[in-house]
Amino acid sequence: MTFQDRFKSTESALVATAVLLAAGAFVMPAWLSFLLTLAFAKALVVLGVVIQMRAGLVSFGQALFFCIGGYGVGLGAQALGISDAFLLLALGTLAAVLLALICGFLLTRYREIFFAMLTLALSMILYGVLVKSSALGSTDGFNVAPPSFLGWEPEGETRKQAVYLLTVAIAAATAVGFHRYLESGLGRVMEAIRENEIRVDYLGLSPRWLLFANYVFAAAISALGGGLTAIASGHIDPDMAFWTTSGEFVFIAILGGTGHVAAPFIGAIVFSVIRTFAIQEAPHYWQMALGIVLLGLILFLPKGLWSLIARRKLQVAK
Amino acid sequence: MQHLPRKPSHPIRPIAVALSLALAAGAVGAADNGKYRIGIVTFLSGAAAGPFGVPAANAAKLTVDTLNAGKLPAPYNVKGINGVEIETVIIDEAGGATKQTEEFRNLVQRQKVDAVIGYISSGDCLAIAPAAEELKVPTIFFDCGTSKVFETVKNPKYLFRTGLDAVVDNVAAARYVVETRPQLKTVASIQQNYAWGQDSWNDFILALKQIKPDVKVVSEQWPKLAQGQYGAEISALSVSNPDVIHSSFWGGDMEALMQQGGARGLFDKRIAVLTAGETGVERFKDQVPNGTIVGGRGPFGAFAPKNALNDWFRPAFTAQYKEPPTYPAYKMVQAILGLKAAAEKGGKAGMPGAEQVVQGLTGLSFEAPSGTVQMSRAKGHQAVQSVSFGEYQYDAKSGKASVTKVKTYAGDCLMPPDGTAPADWIKAGFPGAKCN
Numbered sequence: 001m002t003f004q005d006r007f008k009s010t011e012s013a014l015v016a017t018a019v020l021l022a023a024g025a026f027v028m029p030a031w032l033s034f035l036l037t038l039a040f041a042k043a044l045v046v047l048g049v050v051i052q053m054r055a056g057l058v059s060f061g062q063a064l065f066f067c068i069g070g071y072g073v074g075l076g077a078q079a080l081g082i083s084d085a086f087l088l089l090a091l092g093t094l095a096a097v098l099l100a101l102i103c104g105f106l107l108t109r110y111r112e113i114f115f116a117m118l119t120l121a122l123s124m125i126l127y128g129v130l131v132k133s134s135a136l137g138s139t140d141g142f143n144v145a146p147p148s149f150l151g152w153e154p155e156g157e158t159r160k161q162a163v164y165l166l167t168v169a170i171a172a173a174t175a176v177g178f179h180r181y182l183e184s185g186l187g188r189v190m191e192a193i194r195e196n197e198i199r200v201d202y203l204g205l206s207p208r209w210l211l212f213a214n215y216v217f218a219a220a221i222s223a224l225g226g227g228l229t230a231i232a233s234g235h236i237d238p239d240m241a242f243w244t245t246s247g248e249f250v251f252i253a254i255l256g257g258t259g260h261v262a263a264p265f266i267g268a269i270v271f272s273v274i275r276t277f278a279i280q281e282a283p284h285y286w287q288m289a290l291g292i293v294l295l296g297l298i299l300f301l302p303k304g305l306w307s308l309i310a311r312r313k314l315q316v317a318k
Numbered sequence: 319m320q321h322l323p324r325k326p327s328h329p330i331r332p333i334a335v336a337l338s339l340a341l342a343a344g345a346v347g348a349a350d351n352g353k354y355r356i357g358i359v360t361f362l363s364g365a366a367a368g369p370f371g372v373p374a375a376n377a378a379k380l381t382v383d384t385l386n387a388g389k390l391p392a393p394y395n396v397k398g399i400n401g402v403e404i405e406t407v408i409i410d411e412a413g414g415a416t417k418q419t420e421e422f423r424n425l426v427q428r429q430k431v432d433a434v435i436g437y438i439s440s441g442d443c444l445a446i447a448p449a450a451e452e453l454k455v456p457t458i459f460f461d462c463g464t465s466k467v468f469e470t471v472k473n474p475k476y477l478f479r480t481g482l483d484a485v486v487d488n489v490a491a492a493r494y495v496v497e498t499r500p501q502l503k504t505v506a507s508i509q510q511n512y513a514w515g516q517d518s519w520n521d522f523i524l525a526l527k528q529i530k531p532d533v534k535v536v537s538e539q540w541p542k543l544a545q546g547q548y549g550a551e552i553s554a555l556s557v558s559n560p561d562v563i564h565s566s567f568w569g570g571d572m573e574a575l576m577q578q579g580g581a582r583g584l585f586d587k588r589i590a591v592l593t594a595g596e597t598g599v600e601r602f603k604d605q606v607p608n609g610t611i612v613g614g615r616g617p618f619g620a621f622a623p624k625n626a627l628n629d630w631f632r633p634a635f636t637a638q639y640k641e642p643p644t645y646p647a648y649k650m651v652q653a654i655l656g657l658k659a660a661a662e663k664g665g666k667a668g669m670p671g672a673e674q675v676v677q678g679l680t681g682l683s684f685e686a687p688s689g690t691v692q693m694s695r696a697k698g699h700q701a702v703q704s705v706s707f708g709e710y711q712y713d714a715k716s717g718k719a720s721v722t723k724v725k726t727y728a729g730d731c732l733m734p735p736d737g738t739a740p741a742d743w744i745k746a747g748f749p750g751a752k753c754n
Contacts, residue, residue, distance in 0.1 A: 235445035
C-alpha cells in the first residue's frame with residue numbers, strides 16, 4: 001500500500017464517521033448530541049496535548065488555551081457584540097495563537113517536568129487573574145449569548161443541533177488536517193525529537209523552532225475546543241483554566257492513546273459516557289467509580305484505547 | 319519497545335460501540351413509572367458538601383419520604399404531590415458549570431425528571447438558567463445567592479428561586495450593625511477572593527455607606543477560597559483595629575477564621591459580622607465570643623419561627639441525622655414544599671404537568687418551616703422573605719448555643735422593586751423600602 005492510499009483510506013474513514021455522526025443528529029436523543037458536542041470540543045484540546053506528547057512534551061497547562069478560546073468567544077459576544085459563531089471562534093483562536101507566539105519563546109527552552117510545570121504555571125496565572133476580575137464575574141463567570149450562524153439564528157433544539165453539526169464539522173476538518181500533519185515530515189520529526197533531540201539538531205533541523213510551531217498548532221486547536229465549549233454550554237468561568245481541567249485533558253490523552261488522530265476523540269467520548277453514567281448510578285461515589293473504571297482501562301491498555309484497534313490491525317496484517 | 323505500525327484505520331467501530339452502549343444505557347435510565355420525578359442537584363463532594371450540600375440532600379430525602387407517607391402537617395398532608403408518589407434522582411453538583419449544563423440536560427432528557435430542584439453555586443445557577451427555559455422544565459434554585467439570575471433570564475417562565483439573593487443579606491447586615499452599634503466608625507473586611515466574597519463585600523459596604531456615610535474602611539483582606547490559614551490576614555485586621563469586621567466566609571473556612579482569630583484576640587474588642595454564620599451556631603461552642611453577629615441567609619435554622627411545619631421539621635431532622643438542620647436544609651424543604659403547593663393549587667387531580675406547576679408557582683404565597691414565602695419579585699419567580707440577624711450566645715454551664723437580640727427585616731425593606739438593579743437601588747437611598 002502506498003502512502004497515497006494510506007492517506008486516502010484514513011481520511012475517507014474519518015469523513016465517513018463524521019457524516020454518520022452528523023446524520024445521527026436527527027435520530028439520536030438530544031442529551032446524547034449535547035454530550036457528544038462537549039466531548040468533541042474537549043477532544044480538540046486533547047489532540048493539542050497529544051501532538052505535544054508525540055514530541056515528548058507533556059503540557060499540564062493546555063487549559064490555558066482552552067480558557068482563552070472560551071473567553072475569546074464570551075468577550076467577543078459580550079463586549080464587542082459579535083454574534084456570528086464563526087467570527088467568535090476565529091477571534092478566540094487568534095487570541096490563543098498570539099498568546100502562544102509569546103509563551104512559545106519561553107516554553108520551548110524547557111523540556112520534561114520543567115515544561116510541564118511552566119505550562120501549568122501559565123494557566124494558573126490566567127486562572128488567578130480571572131478569579132480576581134469582578135467585572136468578568138470572578139468565579140461565577142458569565143453567560144454567552146446564543147450565536148448566529150452566518151446570519152441564521154435558530155432557536156431551541158434546532159440551535160443545539162446546529163452547534164452539534166458545527167462541532168462535528170470542525171472536529172472532522174481538524175482531524176483530517178492533523179492526520180496529514182502527523183504523517184508529514186514535520187509531524188514525523190516530532191517523534192525523532194522525542195527520541196533524540198541532539199541527532200535532529202545534527203541533521204540540520206532546529207528542534208526548538210519545530211517545537212515552537214507544534215506548540216502554536218496545539219494552542220490553536222485547544223482554543224477552538226474552548227470556543228466550541230463556550231458556544232455549546234452557553235457559560236464560561238475561570239475553572240476552564242484550572243489545573244484539574246488540564247489534568248483531565250492529559251488523562252484523556254493517555255486514555256485514548258497517542259497512536260492516531262482519532263484516538264483523542266475516542267478517549268473523550270468514552271470518558272464522557274463513563275462519567276455521566278457514573279454520576280447517574282453512583283451520585284455519592286461517582287468519582288471513585290469513574291477512577292476505578294479508568295484506572296482499569298489504563299492498566300490493561302497502557303497504550304490507550306487506540307491500541308485495541310492498532311492490535312487488531314497488526315493481526316490482520318500478519 | 320517495538321512500535322506498532324500505523325496502518326489504515328477505521329475509527330467507526332469503537333465510536334459505534336460507545337454510542338450504542340450509551341443509547342442502551344440511556345433507554346434503561348428513562349423511567350416512566352407513574353411517579354413524579356424530581357431531580358435534586360446539590361454538592362455531595364467538595365468543600366461545600368459538608369456545610370451545605372449534604373444537609374440539603376438529607377432534608378430532601380426526609381421531606382420526600384414524609385410526603386410519600388402523607389405525614390406532613392397541613393396544608394401538606396396530601397400524599398406525595400397531588401396524591402402522586404414522588405421519586406428523587408439525586409446528582410452531585412461538583413465539577414463546574416459546563417458539566418452541570420450537561421448533567422442538567424441528562425436529567426431532563428435522559429432521566430425524564432418532571433422538575434429540578436437544586437444548585438448552590440452561583441456559577442452553576444447562571445449556566446443552568448437559560449437551559450431551564452430552553453428545555454421547558456420547572457426548575458427551582460433553592461440556594462444560590464447571585465443577584466444576576468433574573469438579569470440573565472429576563473422573562474422567566476420555568477425558572478424560579480425560592481431563596482433570597484445575597485444582596486438582601488448584606489443590606490440587612492448593614493442595617494443591623496448600624497442599629498445595634500450606632501457608635502460604629504470603622505469597618506474592615508475579610509472575604510474569600512471569589513465571586514461570592516467580592517459581591518458580598520461590595521453590597522455590604524455600599525449599603526453601610528448609604529445608611530451611615532461617615533464609616534471608614536480600614537482594611538480589606540482577600541485570602542483565597544479554602545486557604546485554611548489566616549495568620550497574615552488576622553495580623554493585618556488587628557493592626558487596622560476596626561470596630562466591626564464583616565465576613566462572608568462560610569463552612570469550614572468560617573470556622574477556621576473564627577478559631578484562629580479568637581485565639582489571637584482579634585474579636586476581644588471588635589465585633590465580627592458573619593453573613594453565613596448560622597451553620598456554625600451549633601458548632602462554635604466557646605471558641606467564638608458571645609456577641610458575634612450571625613445571619614442565616616433568611617429566617618432559617620436558628621432563626622426559624624415557631625409554626626407547625628417547623629415543629630415537625632426540626633425535631634424530625636435532628637432525630638434522623640443527629641444534628642439540627644442548618645439553613646441549606648431549611649431552604650431545600652422550602653423549595654420542595656413550594657413545588658408541591660404550586661402543583662396542588664389548581665385542584666386538578668393526578669400527575670401535575672409542567673404548565674400546571676409553573677402557573678401555580680408564579681406569584682404563589684406558600685407556607686414553609688421558615689414562615690410564609692411570597693413569590694413576588696421577578697414577575698412572580700423570585701421569593702421574598704424576611705432576613706434575621708442576631709448575636710451568638712453560648713452558655714458554658716448548659717453547653718447550649720443560641721442566637722439573641724434577633725432583629726428581623728421584612729423582605730420589602732431589603733429588596734428593590736422589580737426592574738431596578740440592586741446596586742442602583744442602594745445608591746439611590748433605598749427608594750420604596752418599607753421597614754418597620
